Amino acid sequence: MTDRPAFLRRLFDRAVEVADPMRALAAHLPPKPEGRVVVVGAGKASARMAEAVEAVWGPCEGLVITRYGYGRPCQGIEIALAAHPVPDQAGADATARMLALLDGLGPDDFVLALISGGASALLCAPSERVTLAEKQAVNAALLASGAPISAMNTLRKHLSRVKGGQLAAAAYPAQMLALMISDVPGDDPAFIGSGPTVGDATTPAEAEAILDRWQISVPGHVRAALAHSGVVPPKDARLAQVSNHIFAAPAQSLEAAAEIARELGVEVRVLGDALEGEARDVAAAQAAMALELAAARRPGDAPVLLLSGGELTVTRRGDGSGGPNAEFALALTLALQGQEGIHAIACDTDGVDGAAEVAGAVVTPQTLVQAVAAGLDAAAALATNDAHRFFEQVGGQVVTGPTLTNVNDFRAILIG
Incomplete structure (x- = not known):
């Protein structure tokens, strides 16, 4: 030495090699279900995860969003590129297309969600009362504040229409399996990518307290938007068809x-x-x-x-x-x-x-x-x-x- x-x-x-989805994901992937299968996802590993899925299942319908420069060739799944760590319009547009893809699915359909770190910025659908520019400003302020990832993601969830279980709710009543790579301390699925497929027990009041604790200055209407959060509670019936599984962790x-x-x-x-x-x-x-x-x-x-x-x-x-x-x-x-x-x-x-x-x-x-x-x-x-x-x-x-x-x-x- x-x-x-x-x-x-x-x-x-x-350490990086053993977390490569091409090495680690296949063992956790079930046989491809009969009927309609839709693959969605977001994160810095999501394109590689999609590539690994198609290596086993063949061409699939779907869309995942990854960071600029992190795209991979896929046979059927669309790979959308967007900004990280501060979201951009490309991420917002791709998220809208993803939600449209999930709209109208039935109980016989199957959704595979591929979630990894970075999804918090790449999945971008601000609350109706919040603009993209305001969401960008909140993200930038959080990144500079020294706040822990748990606090960042709690606030992000309550200013979003897709995080905190809302992606899974959008796919209901379809069955969903979410495969995840953990990048958060404690490997809590609710905080990986801000938990788009996981119910969340935090409250708008807790999110507002994070603004105060970390001195994140926002317009009054952004603070007021927290009261109208769409975060999905853990026992919500729309999550009954969802299974979340971490296949790679620190x-x-x-x-x-x-x-x-x-x-x-x-x-x-x-x-x-x-x-x-x-x-x-x-x-x-x-x-x-x-x-x-x-x-x-x-x-x-x-x-x-x-x-x-x-x-x-x-x-x-x-x-x-x-x-x-x-x-x-x-x-x-x-x-x-x-x-x-x-x-x-x-x-x-x-x-x-x-x-x-x-x-x-x-x-x-x-x-x-x-x-x-x-x-x-x-x-x-x-x-x-x-x-x-x-x-x-x-x-x-x-x-x-x-x-x-x-x-x-x-x-x-x-x-x-």
């Missing part, structure tokens, strides 16, 4: 990476697959743990690998370019102060950290030295949320292109 950054990248690549990807490390004699400590919190705070805590382990090492001790997943957040303090994984890596760099023998990687498994086409970054004991040589101030970069530019200039960026899956953050710290 002489090339530690390459070893960490290998672990990340393995824990599986972390374990796949851990297996590689253990085979090479590395001691693996999994810190959890559902970590949340401010990226820089989690980095400080994990750096302290790594430094403590490094100080306690004795000659001959096996290397130790700290693995974690989940979804960290960033509160925007400046106008730099960065995302939670790069910000974690930058804060970790500062906390470690070039400690010998500690290397790390932090990446988003969908290949997009924040809004940039960058998965994340690698940290080495030389990162700060390289920054000084390049005339960079790491602390100033962190203060302005400029982690992507920092790692671009020190050569630490991880760029994967579209991975076609999404099981959220992957973090690995190697000590020794």
